[in-house]
Amino acid sequence: MSDSDDEVPQLSAATLAALQEFYAEKEAGHTTVNSSYTVGAIKEDWRMSQFWYSDETALRLAEEAIHHAGKRGRIACISAPSVYQKLKQLGSERKDESCQVSAVLFEFDQRFAAYGDEFIFYDYNNPLCLPEDVLPQSFDIVVVDPPYLSEECLNKVALTVKYLTKSKILLCTGAIMEEHAEKHMGVKMCSYLPKHNHNLANEFRCYVNYELSLLT
Template identity: 60%
Template structure:
């Protein structure tokens, strides 16, 4: 009886191992398909990282404007603006090159398009991000402080070829003009969760946000 019992245990363990291996293989295939389709599940905002997601309408408006501003075969860099980046991935942007500069390593699921970014070290960037190589920079500094804006501006100035969209508090208007020479437009970004601070959008070109998404 003991030998029989032992054999039954061994047989059950083998079946369980086989089922587990099959499960892992299916998960690997599913993960590969998801990555290739860029259909990642939503990443929840993390207030500990000062993340405040835009509402879908705002994210879509900003994403569409970024595509139009970058132009065909253009390059877009999203700096600390992951909700807009994810909306860009939902659009038909096969002719565009994009990257996301973000402190949150959860966005590494986007492979080479993810660049770990800490605004405290604004020029610590990989070699593949060449200076003045992005047609459109879309940025949302994580904190409403002069230091954060100044350091994020260093990154923007290094990467930008021309057009910039910056979303930050209305109280930052003078500093935005000082560091980046951007002007406030009429478009008002809205967040999925209401924030106490009034947010505005700043640009350095004649954008379509006012007429398309006002």
């Protein structure tokens, strides 16, 4: 061993222990942030017609929304907490600017109020009852999953969507709603087949009013 090797400064045992504790706490905090946004972190409640997407579907929908929101874009998730959770997870995991979008969850279930200012209570029966600071056409894309497969529900939710979006709409609902989806939101069915953690009795599809990029 050379003299230069002997001169390499060494951390004391106390300093090394403190450094290890710091990194452990930092990693634990990062894990807590990610886990709180994991799809399924809040259990679905079938009484409120809640059926969470599979992790793969939530990821595909989130990435599609990020792509079309653009750099530092704004995304509204209406009754689609799985997509909101995945957007937040991607934002904390990926540091590139393309994933640094802002997302807001419009949701009836008050349990999601745990997400703070990015949660807005939403009841489709009062589609335009929104906080004053939610401005018209203030979101680059709206991802929406109406809670019920009925024209009445879709029609009311469409009022909210048209108020919020600058133009782009990504709708997830049953295949049987195709005619109503085009009528009320001007969207067309695409080929991508979304999946849920639990199989649904009705065939589920995605609809958009723009040219797809990732959902093929």
